[in-house]
Every structure is written in C-alpha cells, then in structure tokens.
Amino acid sequence: MDETDEILQTGPTHSKYLNERSSMVSLDDVEDLDQKRHPGHRDQVRRRSEMVSSKKVCVVGAGVSGLACARELLREGHDVTVMEQSGGVGGQWLYDPRADGGDPLGAAGAHSSMYASVRLISPRELTGFSDFPFFPRDDGTGDSRRYPGHAEFLRYIRDFCDAFGLMDVVRLNTKVLRVGLAAPRAADDGDGIKRWTVSWSRHRGCDGEVVTTEEEVFDAVVVAVGQYTQPRLPTIRGMDKWSRRQLHSHSYRVPDSFHGEVVVIVGFRHSGVDIALELSKLAREVHVSVKSMEALTPAVSKAVARHSDLHLHLQIECLREDGQVTFADGSRVAADSIIYCTGYDCSFPFLDTGGLVTVDDSRVGPLYEHTFPPALAPSLSFVGLPRMVLVPRFYEAQARWVAQALSGWRPLPPSEEMARSAEEYHRAREAAGVPRRLSHALFFDMDYCDEFGAKHCGFPPVEGWKRDLLSLSLASASDGAVESYRDSYHDSDLVREGLRSEGWWPWLPDPQ
Numbered sequence: 001m002d003e004t005d006e007i008l009q010t011g012p013t014h015s016k017y018l019n020e021r022s023s024m025v026s027l028d029d030v031e032d033l034d035q036k037r038h039p040g041h042r043d044q045v046r047r048r049s050e051m052v053s054s055k056k057v058c059v060v061g062a063g064v065s066g067l068a069c070a071r072e073l074l075r076e077g078h079d080v081t082v083m084e085q086s087g088g089v090g091g092q093w094l095y096d097p098r099a100d101g102g103d104p105l106g107a108a109g110a111h112s113s114m115y116a117s118v119r120l121i122s123p124r125e126l127t128g129f130s131d132f133p134f135f136p137r138d139d140g141t142g143d144s145r146r147y148p149g150h151a152e153f154l155r156y157i158r159d160f161c162d163a164f165g166l167m168d169v170v171r172l173n174t175k176v177l178r179v180g181l182a183a184p185r186a187a188d189d190g191d192g193i194k195r196w197t198v199s200w201s202r203h204r205g206c207d208g209e210v211v212t213t214e215e216e217v218f219d220a221v222v223v224a225v226g227q228y229t230q231p232r233l234p235t236i237r238g239m240d241k242w243s244r245r246q247l248h249s250h251s252y253r254v255p256d257s258f259h260g261e262v263v264v265i266v267g268f269r270h271s272g273v274d275i276a277l278e279l280s281k282l283a284r285e286v287h288v289s290v291k292s293m294e295a296l297t298p299a300v301s302k303a304v305a306r307h308s309d310l311h312l313h314l315q316i317e318c319l320r321e322d323g324q325v326t327f328a329d330g331s332r333v334a335a336d337s338i339i340y341c342t343g344y345d346c347s348f349p350f351l352d353t354g355g356l357v358t359v360d361d362s363r364v365g366p367l368y369e370h371t372f373p374p375a376l377a378p379s380l381s382f383v384g385l386p387r388m389v390l391v392p393r394f395y396e397a398q399a400r401w402v403a404q405a406l407s408g409w410r411p412l413p414p415s416e417e418m419a420r421s422a423e424e425y426h427r428a429r430e431a432a433g434v435p436r437r438l439s440h441a442l443f444f445d446m447d448y449c450d451e452f453g454a455k456h457c458g459f460p461p462v463e464g465w466k467r468d469l470l471s472l473s474l475a476s477a478s479d480g481a482v483e484s485y486r487d488s489y490h491d492s493d494l495v496r497e498g499l500r501s502e503g504w505w506p507w508l509p510d511p512q
C-alpha cells in the first residue's frame with residue numbers, strides 16, 4: 001500500500017495530508033490522488049490532451065472561483081494568467097479592515113465585505129473543493145470549528161493555491177481596466193474566432209500608485225470577480241438629507257463605534273442578523289426594519305423573541321434630517337446610525353461586450369447555464385455567479401466545463417440553442433415566482449447541481465452523506481437557534497459514517 005492508498009483508505013491525518021500537499025505542487029501527484037478517486041480519469045485526460053487544443057486564457061479575479069478556474073484550465077493544458085487587483089488571493093475572504101475608502105454607502109473602498117466576526121454559514125465539510133478537504137490543522141493552530149471564521153477559510157484557500165502551484169500564474173496588484181473584443185487577425189479572417197483585448201494596470205502594493213498600464217490579446221477570458229461588493233441600496237424618502245451616520249453592511253467591520261447608540265438595521269438576512277445580534281450587546285437600542293414579518297424564518301423570529309433589546313418594524317417610510325426614522329407601521333425612533341444590510345448588485349465595469357451581455361437587477365444575461373453568453377461562447381465565460389450552491393464545489397464544476405469547452409473536448413451547442421435554453425430557463429423561473437434578482441440562485445438544488453456536473457464535464461456527484469449534512473445544516477439554520485446553530489448540531493448516522501470514512505475524525509468535536 002503506498003502513501004496515497006493509505007490516505008484514501010484510512011483518511012489522512014492532517015499533518016500527513018499537509019506534507020503530501022507541500023510536495024503536491026506537481027500536477028502528477030494531484031492526478032495520482034484523482035486517479036484513486038476516479039479510476040480512468042488520468043487516461044482520459046492523457047487521451048484528451050492529444051486531441052484537444054490549448055488556449056491562452058485570462059481569468060479576472062483570484063477569489064475561489066478564479067482559483068478554481070486556474071486549476072481546471074491548467075489541468076486541461078491551457079496557458080493561464082489570473083489577474084487580481086488585490087495584494088493577495090482569496091477575494092471576499094481576504095478581510096480588509098479599511099472598509100469604505102471614505103464612501104460608506106458605496107463601493108469606493110475594499111473589495112471584501114467581510115466583517116471581523118464572520119463565521120461560515122456552511123459546514124466546513126461542505127465548503128471545499130471536491131478533492132481537497134477543508135480539514136482543520138491538527139497542530140493546534142487555526143480555527144477547528146465546523147463553522148470557522150473567515151481567516152480559517154482564507155488559510156485553506158492559500159493552502160489550495162500552494163498545493164496546485166497556482167501562484168505561478170497569478171498576477172497580484174493587477175487591476176483589469178477593460179476587456180473588449182479584439183480586431184480579428186488577418187490570418188483569422190472569416191473563421192469567426194473571437195479574441196479579447198485585456199488592458200490592466202499594475203499597482204505598487206494594494207491601492208498604491210500605478211506602475212504600468214498594459215494590454216494583451218487572449219483567446220478567452222473568464223470573468224470571476226464575485227458579486228458581493230457593489231452595495232444594493234433601497235430608495236427611502238429623506239435618505240439624501242439624513243445627517244447622521246448611514247452605511248451599507250459592505251463597510252461594516254467591527255461594532256465598537258456603535259457603543260451606546262440607537263441603531264437601525266435595514267434587512268434581516270445573514271448579515272443583518274449577524275450584525276443586529278452583535279450590536280445588541282453594546283448598542284443602546286437596535287431596531288430592525290423588514291419587508292414583511294411573514295418572510296422571517298422561525299429561527300430569526302425566535303432570536304428576536306429571546307432578545308428584548310431587538311425591536312422589529314416594517315419598512316422605513318421616511319428619514320428626517322434631525323435623525324428621526326419613521327416606519328411603515330407608524331412607529332418612530334431617533335436613531336444615531338442606519339446600517340443597510342440590503343445585499344449586493346452584480347457589476348462588471350471593465351467588460352465591453354457591445355451590449356451582448358447585460359446586467360438587469362442582478363440577472364446577467366443571456367447566459368447558458370449561468371456560464372456562457374451564447375453569442376460569445378466559449379471565448380467569454382462567467383464563473384461564480386450561482387448563489388445558494390456549495391461553494392467552491394459548484395464553481396469548480398463550472399470551471400472544469402469552461403476548460404473543456406475551450407479545449408474543444410466538450411463542444412457547446414449552437415448559439416441559438418443556448419440562447420433558447422437560457423430564455424426558457426428564466427421564463428420557467430419567473431412563472432414559479434422567483435424574483436429577477438435571484439436569477440442565479442440555485443436554492444441548494446443538489447439534483448440540478450449534480451446533473452450540471454455530469455452533463456457538462458463529468459464532474460462527480462456530491463456524496464450522500466454530504467447531501468444529508470446539507471439538509472441538516474439548512475434545517476438547523478432556519479429553524480434552530482440563530483445564535484448557536486453553528487456550535488450545537490446533531491449528525492445523522494449517515495453523516496457520522498461519511499465523516500469517519502473520509503478522515504474527518506478526530507478533528508471535529510463530537511456532535512451533541
């Protein structure tokens with residue numbers, strides 16, 4: 001039995017896995033592991049590499065979706081460059097204390113919207129790449145909880161980069177300024193092949209002075225810039241005149257400056273709940289404004305009932321210059337601060353498709369299966385738009401599909417067929433009452449996700465015990481205790497068996 005057999009059969013101890021990973025910079029080693037899990041895959045890749053063509057590909061963004069792309073594109077034999085505007089990889093998970101750059105309602109400052117206290121809402125066993133488990137460290141460093149804080153996930157992303165040698169293809173402090181169709185080369189006239197001119201600026205350190213501005217032509221561009229940076233704000237009468245503090249949750253980091261204040265939180269989903277509960281410990285009063293009382297989950301209603309210092313109201317009707325906030329239910333408070341936890345809009349300011357791809361209320365389209373714009377595929381693609389999926393696993397499947405479509409191994413349907421499919425998809429969702437802004441939300445529909453992977457790129461389905469864990473964790477997040485569902489959970493026998501067989505013991509504490 002060799003080392004890899006042992007890891008697969010007994011489940012790795014973490015240090016052994018880390019050692020394995022530190023020497024796993026070569027793709028051969030990674031493929032060894034892959035071969036054990038998916039027999040035949042390596043031969044398939046070899047056979048394929050003799051048949052397919054390699055492209056010069058630019059990936060915009062080095063968050064989890066951009067890094068998933070980098071790995072899959074490299075595996076498929078493409079020539080990859082990842083451009084990342086920040087000074088490090090990780091995207092949202094690269095916590096940035098600077099917050100807002102002086103623009104608390106806008107996105108002038110940091111890319112990341114992480115606040116200091118963020119913990120994952122998804123268990124770590126589900127929040128990893130398909131073949132690279134998000135194990136806690138077994139040397140006592142780090143955050144071994146099932147739902148760890150953001151720093152632990154960033155550590156994992158960095159380990160992933162090291163294991164697959166991705167930093168060789170990432171250019172940091174490199175902001176993409178424009179992506180537009182390149183003029184066809186004389187030799188390509190008439191072949192219909194689309195190429196892209198990418199221009200970018202290189203900075204000296206994060207937000208430092210621009211060192212150079214350059215451009216280069218690529219065969220393909222993958223847009224992987226995330227969707228949690230551009231604040232979505234409500235329109236409220238008097239908002240422009242309100243003289244006290246207003247900010248979007250994008251710019252919220254720590255609670256200290258709200259000490260003793262009367263704070264109004266607008267919106268009560270993940271960030272709204274987290275921030276309201278955090279502030280209730282030190283603010284004088286916390287008022288929460290929601291669109292409708294009926295939309296609250298049982299867990300949130302119970303949390304409000306338990307915290308007498310949290311006050312629920314309907315939507316804000318108007319704001320007065322002197323700080324008074326009037327709610328639709330007629331109640332009023334004199335507030336010191338308002339925090340809008342109202343979500344985010346998609347935006348691609350650098351992308352010029354001549355109108356072939358548009359963004360309408362967070363629907364990016366038209367896109368075939370949330371990934372390819374029919375008129376520009378496969379040379380332009382989007383990875384990371386689907387929400388309410390297992391991250392980064394779903395993005396990994398998208399990335400593999402993009403890599404295989406570009407190499408020619410998985411030809412796409414004709415553009416008219418892709419356009420028709422995209423249209424039908426949205427029509428069906430609208431008929432089912434899904435709002436446009438949730439066009440790319442997949443509501444953890446694991447059947448769809450498995451079908452997506454199987455149909456487009458031979459991606460393995462999610463294991464049964466993980467499906468079970470997902471159902472249990474979604475149920476406890478919506479029905480359990482908001483403050484404690486991350487620390488108190490009950491695993492089914494199937495989950496326990498899965499954890500045992502895949503080497504998750506002994507790191508995770510015994511379920512209670």
Ligand SMILES: Cc1cc2nc3c(=O)[nH]c(=O)nc-3n(C[C@H](O)[C@H](O)[C@H](O)COP(=O)(O)OP(=O)(O)OC[C@H]3O[C@@H](n4cnc5c(N)ncnc54)[C@H](O)[C@@H]3O)c2cc1C
Pocket residue numbers: 060061062063064065066083084085086089090091092093111113114115118119120121122127174175176177224225226227228271350383384385390391392
């Ligand atoms: C507060 C908060 C909590 C969250 N909690 C969870 C959770 O518990 N579980 C979960 O699964 N998901 C969670 N998410 C969602 C999270 O964003 C995704 O899991 C994931 O980070 C998305 O990765 P991404 O690579 O698509 O985008 P991002 O992480 O946003 O990365 C995009 C990258 O593109 C770069 N970029 C953007 N524009 C340019 C440009 N012009 N040029 C060069 N580079 C550019 C950015 O700097 C960034 O590095 C949370 C999000 C937030 C905001």
